[in-house]
Amino acid sequence: MRIKYVLAASTLMLSVASFAQKDELKTLKKLYAKDQMTSDEMVSYKANVNKLSGMTGLAETDLVYSNFYKAMLPILELNEAMMKNPNDLQALAKNLSPANINMMATGLNDVLAFEKKSGKAVYTEDINETITSFKPTMLQFAYGLNQASKFKESAKIFEAVYNLDKSDASNLYNASILAVQGKDYDNALKYYEELKKINYSGEGTSYLAVNKANGQEDAFGSDKDRANAIKIGTHEKPRDEKIPSKRGEIYKNYASILLEKGRADEAKKAISEARSLNPDDTDLILAEANLYYESKDLVTYKKLILEALAKKPNDADLHFNLGIVSTNTGDVDGAKKYYEKVISIDPKYFNAYNNLGALAIAGDDKIVKEMNSLGMSAKEAKRYDELKAKRQNMFKAAMPYYEKALELKPQDEGVKSMLLNIYQFLEMDAKHKALKAKK
Template structure:
């Protein structure tokens, strides 16, 4: 008989708890409708411990009201960052609860609010990045992704921003998620300038864009190819693993990626870079040959090979690849700049030796030899700097470098002509 009373008491406790949480949800909803969002959030926070045992439909209602109240506070600039993030969490929980229940009573109504939070988070994240609040920016981008998991670009940007914040473990987790979904990010953007705003608008297809151009609302249609981001993703995974002393895992990760994406040359380039960093030069050279066999006329790829070779202090190969990139694409600005940099980089060694020389006849003869070598370097850099400046006349760094070269060679007329253009 005593056992029956215990069972009855337990049932009454569950019943009382159920009524309590329902009353608190109703009270919060009433407060919110009266414009008392802060009070509504307070009531819901008090009921949070009871929600774990609530039905999925009650959980959905709870999170719906909470999300709305938090978004209202954020819209009123009340702890905007904090409340946007909390609102995002509430809506994610709402979606999960309704998915579990099989009923979507609030998901439809919440969709507009979800979209609003998503774009507020993205805009706020961009603003945070501009003032170097990278960790906060990354969290907001990840929250935006959780609100709309179809928009995987936000997950990619969140991972990249965690790298900027030097929170590598968090970045590694998100890069792992991107790897598991075989994310590429490769796409085609169809753009045209809006005649009213004078800014580029993005269209879903070339047909839609061309139709707007014909209607006269847009002009200057362009197509932008966004390359695969797999190489960068695996490169960052590898670099983080290497930093954590897990070089073998890094190599395994890239090898696995290449098996899944055998035609993605960016992954071969990433693998080559990894072997270069671990000083396995034989494997590095083998991979370089493989890359060139696949894409001998890819200017970007050849340029990247130049960068990798330059990093390895292999000046001969770096020059070869930069010249080849220019041969493929005579308007390749960065190839001209890097070629000039390679030439001028040798100046430091020459200057160091010149400063050590004395005043003996032998030293003075050596000084003259070194002086000529330095002048030859400057002369060799001029065509590349001039071509770079012709391609981008407003590039101040290139202009200043070329002015310095003209000054060192006492090319007064050329220096004055360039100064007149600046």
Template structure:
């Protein structure tokens, strides 16, 4: 009886092995025919007992599994990339341990090709505004090919574009720890026949110049991306409300590029948020000392000051921007708005007054103040209109001010200029 049981068990094992081999043959056939669904079904059917299979069969199974999920990934199943990568790596691990490398070389080749597939899929995702998906794929591409650190850089950029700030922060910190520079050298020469400047690799460029079909060889190194990386780390910490980490990151960023004015402005804004107005003012002074004739800088200072409620500082900054660039429309509009807003701020007080003689007198006083603010705002835009007579933003805002003042003559003049 014991012998019979032993024979039955042996027969059972043989049948299981035979079934697995049939499933693997089915998977292989489906892969060759391009039927990913059939291959997946066969692989799933064979997977239940693969742990008990011999090393050769396991190697074949995981290779075919990698092939199947790589095909699914190419057909648009983004989740299949990870499974394919894990399967190919399993092949390499198994065969390394056994010393039999039947599928190892091809698995490594497939993994290398999958990097290109991931990058191409990520480009398509970015084009379709699927930024998180693009970031995930680019990061996988980087993990498959760690020497191509640029994939990690683009993964961070995609994450930022998708508003995935914590994900981007992780990537940027990894880039920083790696000391990623990202600068490249571009090699160019002028095509003698066409006169066009063309870019090529150094070896080809040198050969073309030597053949005298090209001339004027040049090399241009693109700026390092290290400053951008530390800057983005600081900005993301600010975005996430992690102020202490943001301040530390700004120190790193400023050490990397102490003359980056936008960086100074962002750091200044954070200090203002934290209530350190003295530090805010010193940083603003530092920025203007670096670029005393930068109209955009003074405009940005005006915007920051306006947002923080520092109206006089905002006006001084806008006036300086206009002094540098008399046709700076946005500075003129914002400067006008500071006066309109101050006038509007008196309306609640006016409406709260009663009908007593004192209240009526107070009302008249506040109304005059309000109208004076509105007129200052109008005067600024009338001056702006001389340099930009067709600017719709100026015309609309000026019309609204005259409407609020009850100045019907000027109101109708502006309506006519607008074409209403």
């Protein structure tokens, strides 16, 4: 008797709890269906969300939709705040925090998965519309944090937006770049590992057209969107721009962080695995080369650059990199050859001219030191004249390179200073005076 009574009582309690759960969900469903809730209704919405959050033993359906209503709370609160004050940045920061967006990501995506499994699309369309509507606001907030140099915070928002909509991995890529800028290397590694896992490259096409109103080029999400803009007359002069693969950069940065953390073997393994999957990807060859450069293994670095150069013989950057390696290993003639090749490919390559100028006067500090150490004897005077003549020849050889570099970048203070020293030493008073007047 007693056992039966206890069981009956337990059954009764469970039934009451079940009805209570359904009542809260019914209330939330009714409130959520409104175009705009009143302040009192928002208070009721929050109260019912809190009641459900404290309950245990919810059925799968009730749990999924309970989390959905909770996940939507930041959006509803933001919407309410913006109705009162469209410029309420405090409300924006509070409701679009990484934690809130991640809560949305979990709650909304769980409903999408549940409704796909069950075949009953109750909120699927609404969720997709919500993501489409509010994602630009979230991204605008993230870009704003970036512009304010709050790189870590911006990275977290971009990561959360990716979690909300994983069809657009560019937001995770942005998170990785900003995490590196914010020196948040642990999270940067996590983002790069996810990018590697999904095999993200970022390669594609940018659809551009000139905005008739301001003359600036705007980017469109698709060729169709651009065609519509041209059709209605807001844009003109369409052109496509190829977006190169970012895979090499991703692996390079990933490996560099591992190297920084003393995990060189893992870094090399990651690059090696990537190259085995994409043997002809020159970006990955360069990423591996960069790894060996940072490891100070210039022999392997040069070997890899030459491998990349065999695939891209007219790549000015590759020749320039070989010039740097040759300089660092003391091969001045080799460095000069590579820099001159750069100029033959790209006559406006500023750094090649600047480096050729630096090569021409390499060792000048030693010459000056020796000149300053000499005394007044006839032998020392003769040596001084020899060194002075040598220095004059070096400066004459460097001068045209620096002049061309300054022509390409007139505001470069480093090149200006070098030319002023050269003109002064060579007693080219007119040129010295003219350049100094421009400073």
